[in-house]
Amino acid sequence: MSSAAFSPHIPDLDLITYYAEKQASIFSRVSPWTKFGCLIFIVLAITLTRNLAILLGMYLVVVALYVLAGLPVRKLVAWYALPVLFVLSLIGLMIWSEPGVPLASLSLWGFSLTLTDNGLLLLFTLTLKAFISVTFSLFFLMTTRYQHFAAMISRIFPTPLDQIFLMAYRFLFLTLAMTASVLKAVRSRGGGLIHSVRMQGRLFAGVFAHVFIRSFERGERVHKAMTARGYAGSYSSYGEVPRPALAGFALLIALAILSGALVLTSPYRGW
Amino acid sequence: MEAPHQHPGAQHCPPFDPENELIHVDCASHVYPDGSVGIHEMCFSVRKHEIVALCGPNGSGKSTLIEHLNGLLRPSQGRVWVNGKSISEGEQANLWKEVGLVFQHSDDQLFAPTVLDDVMFGPLNMGMPVQEAKTRALHALETTGAGDLAGRLPNYLSGGQKRLISIAGILAMQPLVIAMDEPTSDLDPIHTAMVESIILDLRDRQGISVVIATHDLDLAARIADRVCLVRNGAVYAQGIPQEIFYNPDLIQGAGLSLPSTVRTYLDFCTASGAAPVDRPVRREELTRALMKIRAGDSAR
Numbered sequence: 001m002s003s004a005a006f007s008p009h010i011p012d013l014d015l016i017t018y019y020a021e022k023q024a025s026i027f028s029r030v031s032p033w034t035k036f037g038c039l040i041f042i043v044l045a046i047t048l049t050r051n052l053a054i055l056l057g058m059y060l061v062v063v064a065l066y067v068l069a070g071l072p073v074r075k076l077v078a079w080y081a082l083p084v085l086f087v088l089s090l091i092g093l094m095i096w097s098e099p100g101v102p103l104a105s106l107s108l109w110g111f112s113l114t115l116t117d118n119g120l121l122l123l124f125t126l127t128l129k130a131f132i133s134v135t136f137s138l139f140f141l142m143t144t145r146y147q148h149f150a151a152m153i154s155r156i157f158p159t160p161l162d163q164i165f166l167m168a169y170r171f172l173f174l175t176l177a178m179t180a181s182v183l184k185a186v187r188s189r190g191g192g193l194i195h196s197v198r199m200q201g202r203l204f205a206g207v208f209a210h211v212f213i214r215s216f217e218r219g220e221r222v223h224k225a226m227t228a229r230g231y232a233g234s235y236s237s238y239g240e241v242p243r244p245a246l247a248g249f250a251l252l253i254a255l256a257i258l259s260g261a262l263v264l265t266s267p268y269r270g271w
Numbered sequence: 272m273e274a275p276h277q278h279p280g281a282q283h284c285p286p287f288d289p290e291n292e293l294i295h296v297d298c299a300s301h302v303y304p305d306g307s308v309g310i311h312e313m314c315f316s317v318r319k320h321e322i323v324a325l326c327g328p329n330g331s332g333k334s335t336l337i338e339h340l341n342g343l344l345r346p347s348q349g350r351v352w353v354n355g356k357s358i359s360e361g362e363q364a365n366l367w368k369e370v371g372l373v374f375q376h377s378d379d380q381l382f383a384p385t386v387l388d389d390v391m392f393g394p395l396n397m398g399m400p401v402q403e404a405k406t407r408a409l410h411a412l413e414t415t416g417a418g419d420l421a422g423r424l425p426n427y428l429s430g431g432q433k434r435l436i437s438i439a440g441i442l443a444m445q446p447l448v449i450a451m452d453e454p455t456s457d458l459d460p461i462h463t464a465m466v467e468s469i470i471l472d473l474r475d476r477q478g479i480s481v482v483i484a485t486h487d488l489d490l491a492a493r494i495a496d497r498v499c500l501v502r503n504g505a506v507y508a509q510g511i512p513q514e515i516f517y518n519p520d521l522i523q524g525a526g527l528s529l530p531s532t533v534r535t536y537l538d539f540c541t542a543s544g545a546a547p548v549d550r551p552v553r554r555e556e557l558t559r560a561l562m563k564i565r566a567g568d569s570a571r
Contacts, residue, residue, distance in 0.1 A: 014424060014426045014427065017384045017424055017426075018424055018427070020384070021384055021385050021422065021424060145384075146383075146384035146385075146388070147384075147388060170382055173426075177426075218378075218379065221374075221376070221379040222379055222380075222382050224338075224343060224374075224379075225372075225374050225379050225380040225382070226382065226392070227343060227367070228341050228343055228367055228371075228372040228374075229367060229371075229392055229393035229396060229440065229441070229444065230365070230367050230368070230393060230396030230397060230444075231392075231396060232396075236392075236395040236396060
């Protein structure tokens with residue numbers, strides 16, 4: 001069962017896997033190492049820069065890649081809810097204390113909160129950074145086969161960390177499927193996520209605790225079925241991860257040079 | 272074929288016959304960590320090229336027994352022989368290569384992102400090269416009639432399709448015996464017929480012995496060569512279907528109900544006053560037996 005069954009704002013892992021395995025876009029043929037190199041560069045770049053023009057440019061590029069890959073844009077917009085919530089929870093209070101030109105103020109119980117231009121800029125910049133990383137991460141996941149992903153993880157992380165990472169990723173599928181089936185059962189008897197929490201909070205908390213216990217139980221059954229087919233603690237990923245093409249190598253070298261330049265010109269340099 | 276044989280106590284397990292038996296369970300017991308008894312002094316065997324139905328109600332020990340056949344569980348007491356190799360508590364053996372296990376719930380078995388990845392999982396664990404594993408997986412999928420599903424995602428398949436993939440995942444390892452836990456439970460009639468046909472095909476064309484754990488005696492009546500009734504963790508009675516199913520006391524004692532063909536035949540005999548001499552178990556046998564009774568009535 002897909003996680004979309006309980007919220008359109010939670011990335012649907014089944015759909016992500018579907019696009020990854022369909023291999024329909026031209027970017028599916030690009031070496032996963034090239035895409036991984038780009039991901040590293042993007043994470044580095046959004047960490048080091050706070051130039052709005054650069055960030056906007058990067059965002060346009062990653063969205064263009066996402067669209068060109070034929071990935072679902074409406075879903076992406078719905079999935080942005082989580083990064084927005086993350087950013088708001090992180091700096092929701094900070095934006096009111098940023099020095100700068102006041103734009104609006106709010107008085108509450110004797111306290112006065114002022115939103116400044118710098119506060120708004122901070123919110124906008126961090127949201128943009130979150131969107132860039134989320135969009136490109138989804139692009140990477142949705143254009144890279146699981147077997148390639150697994151092989152890369154095995155190369156990057158030592159055993160048993162790689163196995164823990166891979167199994168934890170698959171366990172997410174189980175937990176989301178279990179959550180979706182519980183919510184379906186709740187809805188089938190007139191309940192709802194917000195409604196049930198409000199009306200039967202204690203019961204609902206118990207139900208969710210139960211979801212995790214059931215997920216662990218199901219995880220054990222899956223492990224048993226894997227053991228029955230010879231699994232002994234090491235997932236055999238197969239298939240060679242394609243090496244970057246010449247253009248891919250050139251791109252990676254260019255990105256490495258760019259990264260160096262970003263480090264040297266970063267406003268955070270010297271921290 | 273043998274007459275039904277009841278085991279009042281498992282100390283009387285028949286001796287291991289390595290010439291004809293692929294699996295021999297000799298007085299095996301298993302106690303779970305919470306103290307509950309899974310199987311108790313169980314005697315059971317699987318011969319070459321046969322379909323054995325392990326029939327019993329829920330909690331009778333069927334699933335515990337088939338997990339012993341694959342090595343997932345080891346007996347606390349007694350021994351399990353698989354293809355001449357003996358395992359007992361603590362001993363290691365790669366039984367999964369010899370005995371494939373198809374789980375009751377396909378969702379527990381299918382975990383890989385694509386159908387092909389999942390079916391290749393077993394062969395790759397056997398150390399097979401990727402290309403050979405792929406060829407085997409595709410062949411197994413073709414055999415189960417699911418060749419067109421190779422590139423699909425298991426989560427988007429129907430229950431029936433998932434069951435076919437689960438079977439293919441085991442078939443790709445080319446085991447000597449395949450044990451299936453409730454292979455047709457929660458399947459529609461079309462997929463039930465497909466699974467039955469696969470099981471018969473495994474025995475007839477590939478020479479693979481099949482163990483099915485089920486409480487559905489109609490299924491056992493349709494395809495089993497031998498029936499073992501399981502009760503309270505032990506084999507209560509075993510024999511050919513005609514002998515077992517025409518003994519209502521045995522069936523009732525095992526907490527089960529007669530297969531519909533047998534019930535229909537016995538009801539018809541009672542209603543028509545005919546003696547139940549033919550013992551039909553399969554549908555075609557029932558038709559023949561009923562025609563015979565009708566022909567007899569017409570002649571009178």
